Amino acid sequence: MKRYEQLADQISELIKRGDLPPGARIPSIRGACMAWGVSPATVFRAYYLLENRGMIKARPRSGYFVLPRARELLRQSPETSLRTAPKTVNVGELVFEVLKMIRQPETVPLGSAFLSPALFPMARVGKSCATVNRSVDLATMVDTLPPGHEDLRQQISLRYLMAGMTVPVDEIIITSGALEALTLSAQLLAAPGDVIVTEKPTFYAALQAIERLRLNVVEIPVDPMEGHDLDALARALQQHPVRACWFMTSFHNPTGVTLGDSKKQALVDLLARHDVPLIEDDVYNELHFGPDPVRPAKYFDRNGLVIHCGSFAKCLAPGYRIGWAAAGRFAGGLERAKWMTTLSASMPAQRAIADYLEHGGYERFLHKLRRELTHQQSQMLDAISRYFPANTTATKSDGSYFTWVALPDHVDSIQLFQAALKSGISVAPGPIFSADGAFRHHVRLNYGYPWSARLDRAVATLGALCADESRCGAKLAGPVQPS
Amino acid sequence: MKRYEQLADQISELIKRGDLPPGARIPSIRGACMAWGVSPATVFRAYYLLENRGMIKARPRSGYFVLPRARELLRQSPETSLRTAPKTVNVGELVFEVLKMIRQPETVPLGSAFLSPALFPMARVGKSCATVNRSVDLATMVDTLPPGHEDLRQQISLRYLMAGMTVPVDEIIITSGALEALTLSAQLLAAPGDVIVTEKPTFYAALQAIERLRLNVVEIPVDPMEGHDLDALARALQQHPVRACWFMTSFHNPTGVTLGDSKKQALVDLLARHDVPLIEDDVYNELHFGPDPVRPAKYFDRNGLVIHCGSFAKCLAPGYRIGWAAAGRFAGGLERAKWMTTLSASMPAQRAIADYLEHGGYERFLHKLRRELTHQQSQMLDAISRYFPANTTATKSDGSYFTWVALPDHVDSIQLFQAALKSGISVAPGPIFSADGAFRHHVRLNYGYPWSARLDRAVATLGALCADESRCGAKLAGPVQPS
Numbered sequence: 001m002k003r004y005e006q007l008a009d010q011i012s013e014l015i016k017r018g019d020l021p022p023g024a025r026i027p028s029i030r031g032a033c034m035a036w037g038v039s040p041a042t043v044f045r046a047y048y049l050l051e052n053r054g055m056i057k058a059r060p061r062s063g064y065f066v067l068p069r070a071r072e073l074l075r076q077s078p079e080t081s082l083r084t085a086p087k088t089v090n091v092g093e094l095v096f097e098v099l100k101m102i103r104q105p106e107t108v109p110l111g112s113a114f115l116s117p118a119l120f121p122m123a124r125v126g127k128s129c130a131t132v133n134r135s136v137d138l139a140t141m142v143d144t145l146p147p148g149h150e151d152l153r154q155q156i157s158l159r160y161l162m163a164g165m166t167v168p169v170d171e172i173i174i175t176s177g178a179l180e181a182l183t184l185s186a187q188l189l190a191a192p193g194d195v196i197v198t199e200k201p202t203f204y205a206a207l208q209a210i211e212r213l214r215l216n217v218v219e220i221p222v223d224p225m226e227g228h229d230l231d232a233l234a235r236a237l238q239q240h241p242v243r244a245c246w247f248m249t250s251f252h253n254p255t256g257v258t259l260g261d262s263k264k265q266a267l268v269d270l271l272a273r274h275d276v277p278l279i280e281d282d283v284y285n286e287l288h289f290g291p292d293p294v295r296p297a298k299y300f301d302r303n304g305l306v307i308h309c310g311s312f313a314k315c316l317a318p319g320y321r322i323g324w325a326a327a328g329r330f331a332g333g334l335e336r337a338k339w340m341t342t343l344s345a346s347m348p349a350q351r352a353i354a355d356y357l358e359h360g361g362y363e364r365f366l367h368k369l370r371r372e373l374t375h376q377q378s379q380m381l382d383a384i385s386r387y388f389p390a391n392t393t394a395t396k397s398d399g400s401y402f403t404w405v406a407l408p409d410h411v412d413s414i415q416l417f418q419a420a421l422k423s424g425i426s427v428a429p430g431p432i433f434s435a436d437g438a439f440r441h442h443v444r445l446n447y448g449y450p451w452s453a454r455l456d457r458a459v460a461t462l463g464a465l466c467a468d469e470s471r472c473g474a475k476l477a478g479p480v481q482p483s
Numbered sequence: 484m485k486r487y488e489q490l491a492d493q494i495s496e497l498i499k500r501g502d503l504p505p506g507a508r509i510p511s512i513r514g515a516c517m518a519w520g521v522s523p524a525t526v527f528r529a530y531y532l533l534e535n536r537g538m539i540k541a542r543p544r545s546g547y548f549v550l551p552r553a554r555e556l557l558r559q560s561p562e563t564s565l566r567t568a569p570k571t572v573n574v575g576e577l578v579f580e581v582l583k584m585i586r587q588p589e590t591v592p593l594g595s596a597f598l599s600p601a602l603f604p605m606a607r608v609g610k611s612c613a614t615v616n617r618s619v620d621l622a623t624m625v626d627t628l629p630p631g632h633e634d635l636r637q638q639i640s641l642r643y644l645m646a647g648m649t650v651p652v653d654e655i656i657i658t659s660g661a662l663e664a665l666t667l668s669a670q671l672l673a674a675p676g677d678v679i680v681t682e683k684p685t686f687y688a689a690l691q692a693i694e695r696l697r698l699n700v701v702e703i704p705v706d707p708m709e710g711h712d713l714d715a716l717a718r719a720l721q722q723h724p725v726r727a728c729w730f731m732t733s734f735h736n737p738t739g740v741t742l743g744d745s746k747k748q749a750l751v752d753l754l755a756r757h758d759v760p761l762i763e764d765d766v767y768n769e770l771h772f773g774p775d776p777v778r779p780a781k782y783f784d785r786n787g788l789v790i791h792c793g794s795f796a797k798c799l800a801p802g803y804r805i806g807w808a809a810a811g812r813f814a815g816g817l818e819r820a821k822w823m824t825t826l827s828a829s830m831p832a833q834r835a836i837a838d839y840l841e842h843g844g845y846e847r848f849l850h851k852l853r854r855e856l857t858h859q860q861s862q863m864l865d866a867i868s869r870y871f872p873a874n875t876t877a878t879k880s881d882g883s884y885f886t887w888v889a890l891p892d893h894v895d896s897i898q899l900f901q902a903a904l905k906s907g908i909s910v911a912p913g914p915i916f917s918a919d920g921a922f923r924h925h926v927r928l929n930y931g932y933p934w935s936a937r938l939d940r941a942v943a944t945l946g947a948l949c950a951d952e953s954r955c956g957a958k959l960a961g962p963v964q965p966s
Contacts, residue, residue, distance in 0.1 A: 102625050122624075123618055193675075341663065341692075344804060346831070347803060348832050
């Protein structure tokens, strides 16, 4: 037991015996240091532990006080509140419920947006991080300022080359993850009140960013088999002063669909005729299951109108938060936006990834990862077909790690989300993928975790819940917000 | 000489001899690999080097081509274009001119916003970075997601405690530098068209962020001796529906002024009466020259209305991009904004700084840094008094590393900026610190670099330029944009 834990237990004992009654101010950090002969950090940690146990509470400028119910709490057995269903089903709230689930390892993460961390070469990337950051040449420190670390941008340009694309280094701006590249692009291209075209369904962070930027949105349908409805896009371009499109043209989240080359060409041509930029979210690009890379819409762009946004978060190093935009004619504007928003992307992470790309064996790792994900998709689709009700359909994708599941009409996905949570399973309910809470009979399931008996059981549980109309019945469901 | 350099020289030779004439397509990466028996990375680097030399150019989807003037370029001696004065004096452009100067080590950085990297314990922080990131416990990876790494937030809370403030860990959100904390706060509190109160003069990034967020701004004067004009603030609060104030109450950039405790108390009370939040930019907080910390306005806040924004970029680890907000009642909203903007701050940097704060000897380092900066301020003020014209005044500050210099009326600071640049010296001209291009007779000078004969000479040169009306005369200056 560490010193601060001992100290916390000593203070607990005082509270339990009533020596420190509810409402009492406990000793100041300085006072406690003197009284117990320990460092401020030890006292602080002890108090922090007691706060987490619900026994004391910090009040700004006043100090720490014993909470009213602290004595009773001590006598109760610890209870987890993890399994409580969310109180409201506001769509915005739902997104955060789903996102925060990742912090809870007890929950089976079928609703997660992330791959299993176990699939990544974290040790090898960590080695790069340690090697290149142990000492820093002062003269090169400024090199990670916008547009970003030159070695890293060269490596990214080289990966484009390997995929048959010539993207000059000058066009590449390093960002704090792809999400920053995407939102800065939207902010650069459209002012509040301007119209931007998105997909339906789409990635919820796009919806949130567009809401925060106060943009008006026109949604065009994305079919899980056919992809983006270009006729609807053509009409939107005629009817509205569209400032940009924000699309995911390969391994679309959540549907998994990938536009073919000819459709991508048609999309780029259509936008070029209207001189409308495309913000292309291509974060799953490296996770293709076929032998060859899938060409992004950027490949077909001859006008510098496509801002291609990529990331290492999904395919190499989650948490490092290194993404980029290959921004075409908008590179200059995006570089300035980056200077003025978060200055540079974090230096240790930029250096680490540049070093890994050069020396770490990225191609070999990706090869293995793609094979694993292909296998995991088979397992997931097989389990769904075994356990879910008869008229369920689940998309099979050529890459990434999601399947978009259309449930029978009697199943309400928000009811399913809540019921599943009580069983310790997360799912991503359809309504979080559109602005109007549509897709009440869809869920997105994640197969980015190595297959296991636990996952198999979780899919079985979901299947049983779907069959149980009394728990997930659409007819019982109230309106989306609030229920 | 490395292999790619050899290859670049071989190709240079072909261009020089005319074997590869202007406009010619040079071999593809694949072709070059086969022809010269090297890896794609080597070819890529060679081509990149040739691009930088201005000899070839990448064209998207087409490949690399010899540039028209490549042969002539080869015969000229290399010329640097660094000393060229900017073509326009648009204030927005000026900011980027000043910012980008940091990338040019030849320029004497009196206009820089940064401290000398040599002053930071980069080796010790790098050691922390290497130690804690060499391997990563997968179970703890999610711990750096918003609100941020728990150890780091505890350490920050502990630093508040040391300064006599109780700031609960729950209130602290880790961000990608303080700039993100500030801009997310502004975005959270005010919608496009809403009114926000700023300072005049103020930090240019605040102006840029407010412009990008399409907020309306009311400026209140900041006097280099007296600080913020609270009467003007009171009037603004009565006349406008103010959504927030964005102030720097200690070691104000650019004036250096610090509000005393009673004035900070009065500011907080005034805002509390109007229920208006304060976004407090306190990034220079640790750089106090006196023995005791300076209390921020946050210290006097009893209503959770102050969002206190801090950073390690100015006092420990530039480039790591780790800042935070102690966000009072807005902590929940800010955490969500962070999830939706750049997800988390970079994991290796969060871990490295948490480890350094616990084990690195931060207090000892800061003690030394404060002493150095105090000394550097004396040297700078002494040099200014020796070299600048008689009716020049320069502020002396109790912390940070800037002096705000009021030049004689005949000197135009944009003319001085341009003339100084021709002499290889950067300054930060007054007009970049306000929305309307005021302060044409002011410059901000940086004393965050160890004093040297080179700095002394640079200040002497600036003084001589100021005395030379034919080069920096205010009467010769045109309007601010464009000149």
